[in-house]
Amino acid sequence: MAFTGNYMCTSFKQELLTGQHNFTTGQHLFKLAMFTNSASFNAATTAYTTSNEVSGSGYTAGGGNLTNVTPTTSGTTALTDFNDLTFTTATVTARGALIYNTQTNGGSNTTDTVVVLDFGSDKTSTAGDFTIQFPTASASDAIIRIA
Secondary structure, eight states: OOOOSOEEOHHHHHHHHTTOOOOSTTTSOEEEEEEOTTOOOOTTOOBOOOTTBOOSTTOOTTOEEOOEEEEEEETTEEEEEEOOEEEEEEEEEEEEEEEEESSOTTOSSOOEEEEEEEEEEEEEEEEEEEEEOOOOSSTTTOSEEEO
16 A cells, blocks of 8 residues: 555645745646555655556546635634545546645746645546545645644
């Protein structure tokens, strides 16, 4: 098993402190790419790669564009989230995903990782919609939160 949990990447945490990521709608382009169980990602993952990325109809290498939900706070927690992402008429099997930023303040065409997602098991779609459903944008559930 290559995926062993969900991680906010360590490099992302450091890049936040240097102002590399802007989650305000329309500022940076975040993407979600899906991977097979042969991929090897953890908190030390720093960049998107095509190695062991899923392939199939309805899915394009590099993944899909994410639409940001405006960053906010709840109590003492800062958080941001994304709208659900659907790959339509997809025939793929994925074990996990990688969210990455393609336009950090360091420039365009970057592949800086944000979060590694473990689906817990292989998920398959056969000529149907493959939807990544993000959790509620709350202090305890948002996909990206800093407490």
